[in-house]
Amino acid sequence: MAEIFVGIDLGGTNIKIGCFDSNLNLLTETSVPTLVENGASDIVDRIGQTVESLLGQYGLALSEIAAAGIGTPGVVDVENGIVLNAPNLKFNDTPLRQMIRDRLGCPVVLENDANVTCWGEHVAGAGKGAQDMILITLGTGVGGGIISNGELVHGYANAGAEIGHMIVQPGGRLCGCGQKGCVEAYSSASSTARRAIEALQENAEDSTLQQVLKENGTVTCEDVYDHLAKGDDLARQITDTTAEYLALLCVSLLHVAGPERILFYGGMIAAGDLLLEPIKKYFRQHIWTLQHEEIELCFAELGTHAGIIGNAALATHRLEKGQLT
């Protein structure tokens, strides 16, 4: 009998599914549309059909699945396997773990997608070998996952690993969460773009980004890094702030969780060294002189692939630990 592990990365637009052997070698993968408007039962059934079809290529049935992992955006009650609130999926108190378990007939682990990405990088990406590591996702918001002593940190009532809401500037910019001075209010892709737009509207007459704002009616984070590459001074100021607050975040994270590596993940890392080098510079500037830290700041490696492998790898891990039934 084959021992198949299935990784399901459920997003608002697409569902990525991969089938792996017990050594986490990818056998086959595919992507199908989520069709959120059809509701949870339809999504679960589409996942079931897709997995059946993928396994069918190998002459395998659902009964060959040892375990499956599914990751979703939103607020997840990991312990009880429930998606409490995921606006992108229109899920509310959805008992997704049980639904997938019923459809696939195997033990299932349900996890928040940022945690899954972190686990994927831990198992097969830039976090390989690190028993203590952190992944920071830079997108519309700032999120992430934390691994401590080789296990994901969820915290009591899943309150942990909300990295974007660590306060880096007391009394600072208002964050969507209601706090002031969260790192998310400065260093997410959207906050970086928003700070650029505010500066363009207030002054910065000489910035080459004025033309972008005029033509497109807005400025994206990508625009800002593009103009940084071309030497625009406003873009440099804006991205310096992005980097400095991320560096301050890393200093504080180091002093809490003591990660061996901190990985950055998400659309913003397309900026490459224009993003990473200033973070490293400010980290060296703000970190203590008491001792030399061996922490590594780097980019994640697996891209969106981290989702399927992370989910499958979590399923193998939890099964091994007797935490899946």
Add this chain to the structure above:
Amino acid sequence: MAEIFVGIDLGGTNIKIGCFDSNLNLLTETSVPTLVENGASDIVDRIGQTVESLLGQYGLALSEIAAAGIGTPGVVDVENGIVLNAPNLKFNDTPLRQMIRDRLGCPVVLENDANVTCWGEHVAGAGKGAQDMILITLGTGVGGGIISNGELVHGYANAGAEIGHMIVQPGGRLCGCGQKGCVEAYSSASSTARRAIEALQENAEDSTLQQVLKENGTVTCEDVYDHLAKGDDLARQITDTTAEYLALLCVSLLHVAGPERILFYGGMIAAGDLLLEPIKKYFRQHIWTLQHEEIELCFAELGTHAGIIGNAALATHRLEKGQLT
């Protein structure tokens, strides 16, 4: 055969030693002077003699010890059982775990004292039942311990749980560690006293603390809280800052580790509600409105007793997990 667990709390002045049964009931305890100047071998031998004498009261020999735990101040390499640097003990690269193991003839766990205190409160104090908790020590510095998923967080190269060096005010007061704006630079007992003295020297003519400074040539943190109790306005301002930065620290800690409880420990907690209530007030003010947090901010319960029970409990825990040989 009895199964005895020994907890050894090694400080710069005294060594506290307790003998426990396998249910962690205290059988007997004592305290002997450390006599740092006599060196590590002498200290280890005094520990051995004291344990022999304690067990002798019960007609027991060292061979009845199942395991022992020892906690020390300073920088500890937990994995290799070495005290890297402990100025209070004049220890440098001292292989203390092996030395105690040789003397007592049993498996030994060596741990940093703040972590031990955290573990003690976790097992038998205010942190009982919490699989995710944090203990913050308020003394000359700000330190602490973190428990995540029921295990102490050490981090890579023991870099974790240096809570006092989380940055709460970028570009703020210079900390002894070389960083700017560490919570330790504002909210430790000595920083609280130092900020009061600075304010008294600069202005604050009306403060009743002026008299203390005049008479004693200095002001202690205890003085500041005493005068807060008497309604002094400067004392209120100074302790408000102490509390607000501790609250900001708790907000950020919540978003990283997701503790069910955060415990405060150390000399400063003698101030009681004068310390705790403002921390709670500022925490409610700074925490997000996104959801209601169930986190509890409270005081540790065991006092200095946490050391011996924490050490003994760590020894039982590691032995059960097969991590002690």
